[in-house]
Amino acid sequence: MAICLALFLSSLGTAAHAQDADELAKQLSNPVASLISVPLQLNWDDGLGPDDDGSKAYLNVQPVIPISISEDWNLISRTIIPIVYQEDVVPGAGSQFGTGDVLQSFFFSPKAPTSSGWIWGIGPVLYLPTASDDLLGAEKWGAGPTAVVLKQTHSGWTYGALVNHVWSFAGDDDRADISNTFLQPFVSKGLGQGRTATVNLESTYDWKSEQWTVPINFGYSKVSKIGRQLVSYQGGVRYYIEAPDSGAEWGLRFVFTLLFPKH
Template structure:
């Protein structure tokens, strides 16, 4: 686990330097799809944009719980839109976490494998300015280790409300999931999650923003709130359009059992403009 973490630590500064030096490489010209770099940055800030993307979200957190655990988690997060009509899209978002952690569930413990997946489907009318999305969210028990998952299947509502103008995106998305089936010997799942975000993009495709994430575990009576200022950029590597972003994970509120001392996040997203 430590060797993996050290490799990630060495990797993150490279991403940061790449992003910060990015303006000279960003594409200001429209892509073949007609989208400029800034338009792509705005679409990436919109969770229900009609845009196929595959973000790989790398999260590294230290000082978790009473045993000062360390956790590396990569979330594979494809977004696939479907056109239902001229005025309505269905945006499907998938999150499949792969986790490598040490000293989180106990002293001298180590777990590695898949965690539970989350699948969200937003029905999103085509609008400008105020953007709305509403649909179901599902918890799917895909964990390969007992301590990495709930062994429960869950369902609940999800909602997105945001305002977007050229270069400015502000809004929130939220879901509440309850377990409805699964291993009766495991605790029920009852959790609320919301993400509040503000992003400003530039003609070069660079972006600056801040995000706050709130996770409320009603069953365990624990709350975790993080704040993340971030910097990102759109570029092309070969013929592949990509977005890079990096941010600290600053814990604001959290129970001792789940709150880390600090964390870092780096995102590499593959974009497929339509």
């Protein structure tokens, strides 16, 4: 009898953990969820440079911090801090290693979805010239607007888009000005037990050079635990549908995310 009771309680715990994992996976699919997370996104791109023999590995440290600013509104801080190693990307320059330029976004987002279920946020984005090497950054200060809109269904689907535009307003006069639009449509499907399949386009249009860069990313993630720490693992590949002549052809991505849900 005691063994049966123990097995029953264990099954309840397993089911509760699966439900918690699914809820965290759902929140991770929402860029403006009320969830503190620290994604460590490792990327590798190949086929860079004029001779297509360059490569780049970069780790994006991307803390996401939601702040309650009123009964009905959150302020979501999303930061991208790149740490880059690249080789044979710039002809004759060899390899470079260091930090890149930081992108800082703030989203003002209602805590509750709209009556039709849409979740949205809007705010400013800042481009900060923090690169440790001239060849790893633009040496420009930039700013602009950013927005996100998405919907999550009871069947596990999340779909929406994130957009921003950055104009440079100060910096090295000898470097090219920035006027870039970033558009990221995304769709994901919760598969149960904290698992999610994701597809997105991280499209950038450079208005100065009139050039699109359009990688399509395919990813698979799972929420898990390391001891008491909740984490998420994601692995994926990407293919560049459109890129400059010196741009990448394909790449890989692995994301390890630390999760700090509210209790």
